[in-house]
Amino acid sequence: MRELVIWGSGGHAREINWLCEELGVRVIGFLDERPETKGQSVDGVPVLGTLTDIKALKYEVELICAGVGDPALKKRFAYHTIQSGFRIAAPLIHPRVRLSRRNTIGEGSMIFEGAVLSDNIKIGQHVIINRSVNVSHDAVIGDYVTIAPGVNLAGNVTIDEGAYIGIGASVREKCHIGCCSMIGGGAFVKEDIPSFSMAAGIPAVVKKRLDMP
Numbered sequence: 001m002r003e004l005v006i007w008g009s010g011g012h013a014r015e016i017n018w019l020c021e022e023l024g025v026r027v028i029g030f031l032d033e034r035p036e037t038k039g040q041s042v043d044g045v046p047v048l049g050t051l052t053d054i055k056a057l058k059y060e061v062e063l064i065c066a067g068v069g070d071p072a073l074k075k076r077f078a079y080h081t082i083q084s085g086f087r088i089a090a091p092l093i094h095p096r097v098r099l100s101r102r103n104t105i106g107e108g109s110m111i112f113e114g115a116v117l118s119d120n121i122k123i124g125q126h127v128i129i130n131r132s133v134n135v136s137h138d139a140v141i142g143d144y145v146t147i148a149p150g151v152n153l154a155g156n157v158t159i160d161e162g163a164y165i166g167i168g169a170s171v172r173e174k175c176h177i178g179c180c181s182m183i184g185g186g187a188f189v190k191e192d193i194p195s196f197s198m199a200a201g202i203p204a205v206v207k208k209r210l211d212m213p
């Protein structure tokens with residue numbers, strides 16, 4: 001049986017734990033940098049501390065770094081996990097996801113129930129595709145991207161590393177969303193969005209520039 005440890009112990013980490021229950025994958029514990037959470041039990045799964053606390057499990061468990069929605073945090077967790085010599089988990093895909101065998105999905109990524117990913121789609125590492133997301137043909141989704149529930153991406157959309165697509169947003173065909181940008185919930189993106197921008201509304205317009213991490 002696969003055994004996993006999940007970075008994070010909040011709502012999203014708990015949803016991954018549920019996904020793992022559905023897949024028959026055993027979650028050994030959560031990791032959380034906040035010292036006060038160590039030793040707590042979340043949905044019956046222990047919070048183990050940080051990577052230092054699970055050194056003995058290095059060659060036994062796979063790590064999920066996308067246990068939080070924030071792309072920058074995912075990236076930091078992944079950096080430390082790889083530096084410490086732990087293995088990143090193979091993708092987690094809910095049994096009720098539809099996807100073509102011509103799609104590629106990077107390690108540490110996950111796809112939740114009800115998502116449909118049609119043909120020739122490339123998904124990077126540590127990507128979250130949440131429930132009921134529709135991804136159309138030829139999309140390219142970069143590392144650490146988070147796509148919230150109910151998002152619709154039309155054909156040939158490109159989303160660069162570290163972008164966040166808010167709940168229920170839709171993106172028109174061939175649009176490009178730049179690195180680390182955020183799209184507000186419910187938006188309709190009809191033009192390219194530059195990197196490090198927050199865009200929202202129908203149609204989506206850039207509301208503010210975001211700081212580089």
Ligand SMILES: CC(=O)SCCNC(=O)CCNC(=O)[C@H](O)C(C)(C)COP(=O)(O)OP(=O)(O)OC[C@H]1O[C@@H](n2cnc3c(N)ncnc32)[C@H](O)[C@@H]1OP(=O)(O)O
Pocket residue numbers: 069130148149165166167182183184185186187198200201207208
């Ligand atoms: C299972 C789960 O729970 S998954 C999580 C799902 N949650 C989401 O997807 C959340 C999506 N988040 C949002 O939509 C947020 O509003 C964000 C992240 C895009 C922006 O948040 P903030 O940076 O705090 O934006 P802020 O409040 O400063 O707003 C800036 C401007 O954008 C507007 N704005 C923010 N979000 C939206 C939106 N979704 N639609 C339209 N306008 C918006 C604000 O009204 C404000 O406009 P103004 O300058 O004219 O007054």
